[in-house]
Amino acid sequence: MVTKILDHFDIRQIANSGQCFRINKHSSKQNTYTVIAYGKYLEVIQVPESKEVKFNCTDKEFEEIWKKYFDLEANYGYYIDHVDTEDKFLTSAVAAGDGIRILRQELWETMVSFIISQNNNISRIKKSIEVLCEFCGKGQKAGDGTIYYLFPQAEDLLDIKLLQIAKLGYRDKYIQKLAENVVAGEINMEILNNPLLTDEYIENYLKGIYGIGTKVANCIMLFGLHKINSFPMDTWIKKIIRDEYNGVFPVDQYNGFVGIIQQYIFNYAMHRKEEG
């Protein structure tokens, strides 16, 4: 067990922020969330009324995987402090979403997940992805005996009949084709990690893939490549920009980290009803 004192970190906020689909509240343990990523199963315990967070793993695993995954080396206080205090909407959004971080998720999983996310809702996306993992992914057993399923690799997603079990709808053919192209070596995702590539090049490369348009490309860049200046424009964000910003969001004001600002807005737009 690794215990850390963390500012601006709230696993509940992260789990509910819509950027990831495989972080869930533990079915019985209080204040505990389960994470499956990078081949591992992790339990995260958020100690109430404190900055203490417990990670159920070794020091080595924490340093090698989770520190990076949760973007713990970034200073979210910096981003928050740079929010325009005149912007009442954004100030509220950031206050309501304090604790969110932009995870560094695996590229392949992010690609597949956000293709599934198009014209879809979060509860359905999560269900589809879980079925996909159970039917196509590799089963593993954690130290405490918990069975968990890894996100399927490209070679596990070639059979359209298996994909249909996950009820991906018309998106199944996008996933099947993508898996096929990756296995055949026609799409090489690893090149996208090259730091010399411009964001524009990466976006165009992604948009060349069947089933990926502008919005999904930007999600992949933000969540799978940690390009935090990417700005996915979805229905929620469009509505907010129309209703709160007279149709124009001041992206230049947040140049370099507008993707993080976007996540606070998205989260707030999606949740503010239930939070009053």
Next chain:
DNA sequence: TAACAGGAAGTAC
């Protein structure tokens, strides 16, 4: 009640 419309982190054509 059960049926039905509307909508969902959009994209291909």
Next chain:
DNA sequence: GTACTTCCTGTT
């Protein structure tokens, strides 16, 4: 501009 899978929500 329209069709698209399936599910969930709200309305009648």
